[in-house]
Amino acid sequence: MLKQVKFRWLWLVLILSVVSAPWTLNAASTAKPAIVLAAFGTTTEAFDTYNHFEKKVKERFPDYEIHWAFTSHKVRHKVAKEKGQKLNDLGTTLRELKAAGYSRVVIQSLHIVPGEEWDKKVVQVSRDIPGLKVALGKPLLSSKEDQEKVLRVVAQTFPPDLKNTAVVLMAHGSPVPEGENAYFAFDRLLRSHYQNVFLGTVEGKPSKKEAFDALKKANPATVVLMPFMFVAGEHVAKDMLGADPESWKSELLQQKAYRIEGITKGLGYQDGIIDIYLNHLAQALKGL
Numbered sequence: 053m054l055k056q057v058k059f060r061w062l063w064l065v066l067i068l069s070v071v072s073a074p075w076t077l078n079a080a081s082t083a084k085p086a087i088v089l090a091a092f093g094t095t096t097e098a099f100d101t102y103n104h105f106e107k108k109v110k111e112r113f114p115d116y117e118i119h120w121a122f123t124s125h126k127v128r129h130k131v132a133k134e135k136g137q138k139l140n141d142l143g144t145t146l147r148e149l150k151a152a153g154y155s156r157v158v159i160q161s162l163h164i165v166p167g168e169e170w171d172k173k174v175v176q177v178s179r180d181i182p183g184l185k186v187a188l189g190k191p192l193l194s195s196k197e198d199q200e201k202v203l204r205v206v207a208q209t210f211p212p213d214l215k216n217t218a219v220v221l222m223a224h225g226s227p228v229p230e231g232e233n234a235y236f237a238f239d240r241l242l243r244s245h246y247q248n249v250f251l252g253t254v255e256g257k258p259s260k261k262e263a264f265d266a267l268k269k270a271n272p273a274t275v276v277l278m279p280f281m282f283v284a285g286e287h288v289a290k291d292m293l294g295a296d297p298e299s300w301k302s303e304l305l306q307q308k309a310y311r312i313e314g315i316t317k318g319l320g321y322q323d324g325i326i327d328i329y330l331n332h333l334a335q336a337l338k339g340l
Contacts, residue, residue, distance in 0.1 A: 085156035085187075085340050086117045086149050087333070090142055090174050092163060093127035094285035095134065101283045101320040105162070108326050113333070121145040121159075123173040142177045150184050156340050160189035160333040162282050162320070164223065167191075167231020189336040192282075192319070192328060193234045199241050205324030209315070210249065211276060218248040218272040220263055221280040222292050222300060225256030232257055248272060251280065252300075254291055260300065264307065274311040275304055284318035 087109065091102060102120070109118055121142035122128055128139045140148070142159070149157055159178055163170050170191050178186045193199055211217045221242075226232050239251040239258045248270050252263030267275065277300060279288045292300045293314040301312055319325045 084116055085158050085185075085337070086119055086154050087113060088119045088121055088142070088145055088149070088157055088159045090121045090123060090159050090161050090163075091282065092169060093122035093124045093131070093139060094283045095127055095130045096283075096285040096289065098283045098285040098288075098318060101318050102162075105320050105326060105329075108323075109160075109330065109333070112330050113337075119145050119149065123163075123169045142173060143180060146178070146181045146184060146186075150181055155183065156185045156187075158187045158189060158333065158336045158340060160329060160336065161191045162329065163191040164280070164282060164319075165191055165193050165226055165231040165234035167226030167234070168228045171228065171230070185340060187336040187339040189329070189332040191332075192325065193238055194332070196237075198328060199234075199238050201328055202238070202325065203241055203245065205322055205328075206280075206319075207246070208324070209278065209322070210246070211274075214246060214248045216272055217274040217276060218250065218267055218270050219246075219276045219278055220267060220300070220304075221249070221251045221278050222287070223251060223253045223280040224287065225253030227256060254287055260303075264303065267304075268307060271308075272310070274313065276313045276315065277301060277304075278315040279318050281318050282320045284316050288314075288316060288318070 089102070089106065089109065094101075106118055120140065121144070122139045123142065125141070128141065131137050131139050146157060159174060161170055161174050163174075175188065178188060192202060206221075210219055223235055226235065235251065235253060235256070235258060242249055242251055250263040250266050251258055252260040254260070277292050279292065281287065290296065290299065293316070294301070296302060301314065304310055304312060
């Protein structure tokens with residue numbers, strides 16, 4: 053009888069050791085927080101901007117697992133329908149990380165301003181997963197210091213001659229006051245340093261009309277249209293440089309026979325802009 057009891061105990065110890073082994077490995081692999089990059093998303097080839105950014109994140113934070121989330125339902129749906137690819141929203145990514153054993157996550161927003169996408173689809177969603185400690189890396193234009201840094205970086209892409217050439221920056225715009233105010237602040241800073249550089253938005257304020265009216269008064273010979281967006285996707289291809297009569301390029305040519313140049317890469321390719329986002333991420337990591 054005693055031998056049988058000892059035999060059963062040996063089997064129990066063996067089973068427990070086998071069962072617990074994977075959990076031990078999992079705990080070791082999830083000791084560091086995961087990094088989640090939260091972007092609006094795009095259905096165009098400009099998606100490669102995200103791949104470029106991820107390489108930069110890996111260079112600076114080589115010991116962290118990197119995951120993605122995309123806040124635009126329209127983009128996720130279109131990519132699934134047309135390309136058969138599944139893009140996670142933030143909630144899904146966070147639930148998957150928790151199920152994999154993570155208890156801490158840093159979410160770095162790749163949005164430009166702290167607007168609706170940031171508030172509703174990053175900040176609020178980050179609070180919905182019980183037992184998961186989350187730190188947030190802020191969008192690009194989240195402070196006065198950010199605004200000044202971004203201007204110094206973007207200014208490096210301006211043409212040297214800003215008398216006969218003007219620059220029009222195309223931003224997405226924001227439907228909420230916080231995001232709109234960030235754009236207004238950057239526009240004021242821009243105009244205080246550069247006479248012939250103007251900011252307009254696709255949706256919201258500062259409006260396209262305000263930018264075009266100011267451009268008309270400046271009366272340049274050449275206009276450079278430049279995306280003030282992380283990714284130069286559909287808005288740039290169609291709304292900015294498209295052949296449609298309502299595109300920015302077409303409307304400007306109706307105003308005057310400008311010589312128009314178009315920039316077709318987003319902010320996500322500029323090293324100085326990437327550094328600002330990565331500094332936000334580093335600050336968030338310190339908060340965990």
